[in-house]
Amino acid sequence: MDHQQLKELDNTYFMPTYGRFDVDIDHGHGATLYDLSGKEYIDFSSGIGVNSIGCAHPRWVEAIAAQAAKLGHISNLFYTQPGARLAKIMCERSGMAGVFFSNSGAEANEGAIKLARKWSFDKYGKGRGTIITLKNSFHGRTAVTLKATGQEVFHNYFYPFPEGFRYAEAGDMASLEEVSGHDVCAVMLELVQGEGGVRPMEKAYVQALSALCEQRDWLLIIDEVQSGIGRTGTFFAYQQYGIVPDVVTFAKGVAGGLPMGGFLANEKCRGVLTAGTHGSTFGGNPVSAAAALAVMEVLSDETIAAVAEKGAYLRQKIAELGLSCLGDTRGLGLMIGVEVKGERSNKELAALLIQNGLLALTGGKDLRLLPPLTITREEMDKGLAIMAQVLR
Numbered sequence: 608m609d610h611q612q613l614k615e616l617d618n619t620y621f622m623p624t625y626g627r628f629d630v631d632i633d634h635g636h637g638a639t640l641y642d643l644s645g646k647e648y649i650d651f652s653s654g655i656g657v658n659s660i661g662c663a664h665p666r667w668v669e670a671i672a673a674q675a676a677k678l679g680h681i682s683n684l685f686y687t688q689p690g691a692r693l694a695k696i697m698c699e700r701s702g703m704a705g706v707f708f709s710n711s712g713a714e715a716n717e718g719a720i721k722l723a724r725k726w727s728f729d730k731y732g733k734g735r736g737t738i739i740t741l742k743n744s745f746h747g748r749t750a751v752t753l754k755a756t757g758q759e760v761f762h763n764y765f766y767p768f769p770e771g772f773r774y775a776e777a778g779d780m781a782s783l784e785e786v787s788g789h790d791v792c793a794v795m796l797e798l799v800q801g802e803g804g805v806r807p808m809e810k811a812y813v814q815a816l817s818a819l820c821e822q823r824d825w826l827l828i829i830d831e832v833q834s835g836i837g838r839t840g841t842f843f844a845y846q847q848y849g850i851v852p853d854v855v856t857f858a859k860g861v862a863g864g865l866p867m868g869g870f871l872a873n874e875k876c877r878g879v880l881t882a883g884t885h886g887s888t889f890g891g892n893p894v895s896a897a898a899a900l901a902v903m904e905v906l907s908d909e910t911i912a913a914v915a916e917k918g919a920y921l922r923q924k925i926a927e928l929g930l931s932c933l934g935d936t937r938g939l940g941l942m943i944g945v946e947v948k949g950e951r952s953n954k955e956l957a958a959l960l961i962q963n964g965l966l967a968l969t970g971g972k973d974l975r976l977l978p979p980l981t982i983t984r985e986e987m988d989k990g991l992a993i994m995a996q997v998l999r
């Protein structure tokens with residue numbers, strides 16, 4: 608099958624939910640990918656932050672193959688080794704007390720929302736189910752997580768929505784006070800807004816928000832679906848903010864490319880969701896868990912510590928290119944936003960880069976870069992050279 612044939616097949620049978628670029632990807636190694644014709648691409652996207660250890664890492668491939676040959680799936684009514692071993696590592700690296708595994712980020716957030724509401728119900732009874740989220744946030748595509756997402760553009764067509772969310776201005780404590788009330792049980796936020804354009808929160812704001820949560824007895828839920836699992840230079844981004852959340856959600860990078868998500872809770876919250884109140888058929892599936900265990904091994908503390916340097920290197924080199932269509936960079940670790948200036952939109956720039964062999968993403972009105980955390984200096988330099996050549 609060549610590119611044209613693949614495109615025709617795809618366009619005939621898929622629902623038109625994705626505005627795909629005119630590129631196919633067939634295989635790869637690390638942060639270097641190839642299309643059906645053998646053309647090379649440098650990957651500054653990792654499939655939207657998912658391929659945290661790059662494409663086809665040998666340990667990851669081996670772990671998946673071995674687990675698939677042994678036991679691909681059994682229900683959550685039984686104990687299995689990969690899930691239990693992963694649960695321990697996730698708790699140890701986050702400092703949390705318990706974990707629930709789901710299959711995606713939206714499901715992880717939806718579970719965290721259920722946890723917060725039940726925690727409040729158990730303690731205070733009915734009428735305290737509202738969750739405050741931030742404007743410009745992104746929390747997922749299910750009905751509840753879309754409602755939690757503080758961007759009106761996502762809400763257009765899908766009324767009626769479930770109730771129970773109010774939105775505060777990001778970085779603004781006064782706005783948080785304005786939407787607070789006796790019906791609130793939790794605040795949920797990203798520490799670095801991803802889809803909203805890679806916008807890190809100020810440390811002072813996050814600490815003030817955390818203190819307010821404590822004072823009002825609201826749970827603090829941090830959505831680390833994109834920022835978690837080493838992406839920002841620590842296992843979770845909150846570990847750089849001097850706060851301890853009650854609940855933290857994760858997904859994208861955790862299993863290095865297989866579907867997995869979940870949420871961790873502290874001691875206070877780990878017992879809230881009991882048998883019959885939450886669950887998932889596929890959640891924590893042994894093959895996904897085995898893949899995640901390989902990711903945990905590859906993403907050693909040293910590898911994660913190197914993420915900050917790699918991010919700083921990329922941002923410095925991009926600034927040095929002095930391209931007139933790009934402005935300032937911002938972000939944390941290998942979660943990088945690059946301001947887009949001038950006539951061409953971020954989507955046009957991304958399409959240009961992709962056509963010319965560099966996979967990049969958009970976020971908000973800007974470019975967003977999420978390379979694999981294991982990307983090499985050589986791959987970064989190749990990507991930067993494409994950027995320089997194409998955007999000059």
Ligand SMILES: *Cc1c(COP(=O)(O)O)cnc(C)c1O
Pocket residue numbers: 710711712713714716745746747748797801802830831832833834858859868
């Ligand atoms: C991607 C993302 C989600 C949704 O994850 P899915 O796996 O697509 O459901 C939720 N929150 C944040 C912060 C994300 O970046």
